[in-house]
Amino acid sequence: MLLPKVLGRVALAATADDTFVPCFIAPADRLALSIYPPPVNAQETGQSVFVSPDNLVTFAFAAPTDHNRDVYFSLRVHQSVTWGAVGLGSDDMPNSLILMLYHDDEGTGVTFSPRIAFGNYEPEYYSHMRWEVLDGTGIQGDYLVFNARCTDHCRTWLHGSLDVFDHDQKAIWAVGPDGSLRSDDMDAPLPMHRQFGGFGIDMGRTNKVNATSISADAKNIGTETRFHQQSHRDxxxxxxxxxxxxxxxxxxxxxxxxxxxxxxxxxxxxxxxxxxxxxxxxxxxxxxxxxxxxxxxxxxxxxxxxxxxxxxxxxxxxxxxxxxxxxxxxxxxxxxxxxxxxxxxxxxxxxxxxxxxxxxxxxxxxxxxxxxxxxxxxxxxxxxxxxxxxxxxxxxxQRHTNGPFYGGHPSGQEPWRHQGQAQPGGGNAGYQPGYGFAGHAAPAGYAPPGGPLSPGGYAAPPPYEGPPPAQGSGASIGLSTMSPASGRDRERDRKDGDGGDLGPVQTPRETL
Structure with a gap:
């Protein structure tokens, strides 16, 4: 008879005033309420779920109190990024337990990698953690999914721990750059993250849950986003x-x-x-x-x-x-x-x-x-x-400038060494008359002294004539008598280039 009476008073008070306070209940009735607690709301207990702002990472967590070491968690990462991870125990990298996920070597499965971050650099593989893989692990649509029950070193680890009764446990998350990281190694090298953030987990509400799961339309439950940053490349x-x-x-x-x-x-x-x-x-x-x-x-x-x-x-x-x-x-x-x-x-x-x-x-x-x-x-x-x-x-x-137009000679020799046919009287047919040594045409109307103009507008040089033959000699071939050269003559020949006998010195023609 006591219970219906108490329930009736509670219902009446709640209907009369929304600001109902249990202190109006009689002492005997309070004892009955302590024996029969009110029903638990589904929003107050259960797994805690975190979803990143762009839905690249989703994390579900539960820490039942009927086990001393077990922790249940589910991790989902979008396939468009190289890797995704959640860190527990801190709102920064140092001393965090990192739960990481990426493709396996063949790209048809997933590789789970537990790591510990000792600073703000790439975390190190943590080999002491023990876990069991649960159903639902693998590739589901556009996501990598990993469901597990951690049996050791998830509540405590080197330089860090979890308070499973804390209603605001600190945690972090991050994703790698776009692309695909495929490896079966749990200590595979990683590129630097492109996004990261922090959130809080209500772990106290998960103490009566023995499993976790992530639905397709998962939303934040029992978690609160603290910050989110786009990370520049390294x-x-x-x-x-x-x-x-x-x-x-x-x-x-x-x-x-x-x-x-x-x-x-x-x-x-x-x-x-x-x-x-x-x-x-x-x-x-x-x-x-x-x-x-x-x-x-x-x-x-x-x-x-x-x-x-x-x-x-x-x-x-x-x-x-x-x-x-x-x-x-x-x-x-x-x-x-x-x-x-x-x-x-x-x-x-x-x-x-x-x-x-x-x-x-x-x-x-x-x-x-x-x-x-x-x-x-x-x-x-x-x-x-x-x-x-x-x-x-x-x-x-160089070949072009050696031509007659640029002052050179076609044969590559000095003009006075060009071989030609001797003309009667000692002239050299190979000599090309012109204005100077380059073979340029003389100005129109120019007439050198001592000779008429040729059809080209200038006169040929006079042929070489040797001295008259000596009396009583035989037939002359136009050569002068040879005499031993003096030292001064030899010195002059060396200055001329090769010491050859070019004949008597002649006065150069007068030019305009």
């Missing part, structure tokens, strides 16, 4: 690549071209100095970037080792170039440092370019390696064209 890594590629693949070849093709020593030194500065900045950014990823924190990857060796060679080549230049200015002769300086530059150019391709693979960004390949091909093609093409044009210009 700018330090990007600028590291830009500075190093500019130094090795652009500036270094440009400095070589300045010296080999243009003999511009000053510009060669300036460009080489700028290339060294770019290399210093690029290596510094690379070292800073290395501390953000597990794969690079040990500085034991081949890309890092080769890069540091090339950087040391860069300094060595710069010192060799300065010493060579200083010695050359004193002696005006090539030095022994020229050869090692040149070969060190070649090693830097080829090994550094090869290491750049390794760097894109190391950064999990092979697609941008195609841009580097196109740049290398363009630089090599331009260098070859500039070096060999310039030589070809120079030789062609």
């Amino acid at each position: 700018l330090k890594s990007r600028f590291h690549a830009i500075f190093m590629i500019m130094s090795v693949c652009v500036l270094l070849p440009a400095g070589i071209l300045c010296l080999r093709a243009g003999q511009m020593v000053r510009w060669h030194g300036i460009i080489q100095s700028v290339a060294l500065v770019f290399a210093i900045v690029g290596v510094s950014l690379g070292i800073v970037t290395s501390f953000l990823y597990q794969r690079s924190r040990g500085f034991n990857d081949k890309h890092q080792i080769i890069g540091l060796v090339v950087f040391g060679l860069f300094f060595g080549q710069f010192v060799l170039g300065i010493l060579h230049h200083l010695q050359f200015k004193r002696t005006n002769k090539p030095t022994k440092l020229q050869t090692p300086h040149r070969w060190t530059g070649r090693i830097i150019l080829f090994v550094g370019t090869f290491n750049a391709f390794l760097g894109f693979s190391f950064a999990l960004n092979r697609q941008e390696g195609y841009f580097l390949a196109a740049l290398v091909i363009a630089v090599c093609g331009f260098s070859l064209f500039f070096m060999f093409g310039q030589g070809f044009l120079r030789r062609r210009q």
